[in-house]
Amino acid sequence: MSDFEHVFDKPPEGAAEDWTIPQNWGAYTPVEHETWNTLYARQMRILPGRAADVFLKGLDALDLNTGGIPDFEVMNPKLQALTGWTVVCVPGLVPDEVFFDHLANRRFPSGQFIRKPDQLDYLQEPDIFHDVFGHVPMLTDPDFADYMEAYGKGGQRAASLGMLPNLARLYWYTVEFGLMQDPGGLRIYGAGIVSSATESVFSLEDPSPNRIGFDLERVMRTLYRIDDFQQVYFVIDSIERLKRETLQDFGPIYARLKDAETIPIDAVLEHDEVFTHGTQAYAARGGRFAA
Ligand code: HBI
Ligand code: FE
Numbered sequence: 698m699s700d701f702e703h704v705f706d707k708p709p710e711g712a713a714e715d716w717t718i719p720q721n722w723g724a725y726t727p728v729e730h731e732t733w734n735t736l737y738a739r740q741m742r743i744l745p746g747r748a749a750d751v752f753l754k755g756l757d758a759l760d761l762n763t764g765g766i767p768d769f770e771v772m773n774p775k776l777q778a779l780t781g782w783t784v785v786c787v788p789g790l791v792p793d794e795v796f797f798d799h800l801a802n803r804r805f806p807s808g809q810f811i812r813k814p815d816q817l818d819y820l821q822e823p824d825i826f827h828d829v830f831g832h833v834p835m836l837t838d839p840d841f842a843d844y845m846e847a848y849g850k851g852g853q854r855a856a857s858l859g860m861l862p863n864l865a866r867l868y869w870y871t872v873e874f875g876l877m878q879d880p881g882g883l884r885i886y887g888a889g890i891v892s893s894a895t896e897s898v899f900s901l902e903d904p905s906p907n908r909i910g911f912d913l914e915r916v917m918r919t920l921y922r923i924d925d926f927q928q929v930y931f932v933i934d935s936i937e938r939l940k941r942e943t944l945q946d947f948g949p950i951y952a953r954l955k956d957a958e959t960i961p962i963d964a965v966l967e968h969d970e971v972f973t974h975g976t977q978a979y980a981a982r983g984g985r986f987a988a
Pocket of ligand 1: 787789790791792793796806807808823864865868
């Protein structure tokens with residue numbers, strides 16, 4: 698995200714032309730593997746009944762619970778056999794065009810590092826737990842896999858048209874913070890939620906945030922926050938429909954969006970399909986930084 702602080706402007710020492718670095722799996726310490734195990738076990742107590750079936754199925758298919766940080770040489774053949782995606786390591790946030798080029802070629806860039814034991818709950822830069830546990834299970838779904846490739850290709854185009862802020866909101870409110878309707882009820886599938894113990898509960902159960910039916914143009918106009926729980930979550934009815942809407946030509950949409958105003962994060966609009974009209978009490982209290 699260009700909103701974040703530590704974005705390098707050229708591949709750092711040791712990184713390839715495409716910004717990838719070796720995972721160097723053998724170099725993770727026992728403490729680092731233990732951090733993965735702790736985070737994994739904690740999410741597995743929270744996610745059944747909260748995460749979308751497709752996420753839990755994907756997690757199962759990848760078999761990431763064999764102990765410690767996954768070795769990409771073991772994980773990638775399983776993922777590749779399912780949808781043709783692979784995961785590569787990058788040194789942190791990479792420039793937008795590098796990120797999009799990987800996605801457009803069905804490579805998901807993952808942070809190589811894992812958070813420190815004293816940062817289990819909150820960090821702004823994506824680490825390997827967020828990237829692999831959060832994102833990769835969804836990449837086992839064929840429709841989601843196509844959606845992400847389309848997003849990468851669309852990103853290259855949006856950047857050239859000056860529409861990246863709009864497209865980034867689509868990513869934010871689906872890939873990172875999306876909810877979906879499952880047979881059992883509302884479920885989470887966004888990587889930013891499923892990799893967070895606190896937001897997994899907040900996003901579904903707290904009365905504070907709005908929960909609104911997904912509408913492509915509405916989402917692309919809605920501001921978001923990167924520093925705290927979201928004030929609005931958007932609910933898709935299926936990945937298949939999300940993919941279908943994303944595969945249409947965005948040209949006419951961008952033409953309309955050029956003149957459209959942005960929508961505040963806490964707005965509920967006349968045409969919204971409202972699942973929850975939130976109290977916004979959490980944000981009003983000052984959120985994460987409240988006493
Ligand atoms: N780099 N490693 C990494 N991970 C991301 O999620 C990421 C990035 N660079 C740019 C970026 N995301 C965003 O620009 C897009 O989602 C819009
Ligand atoms: Fe992410």
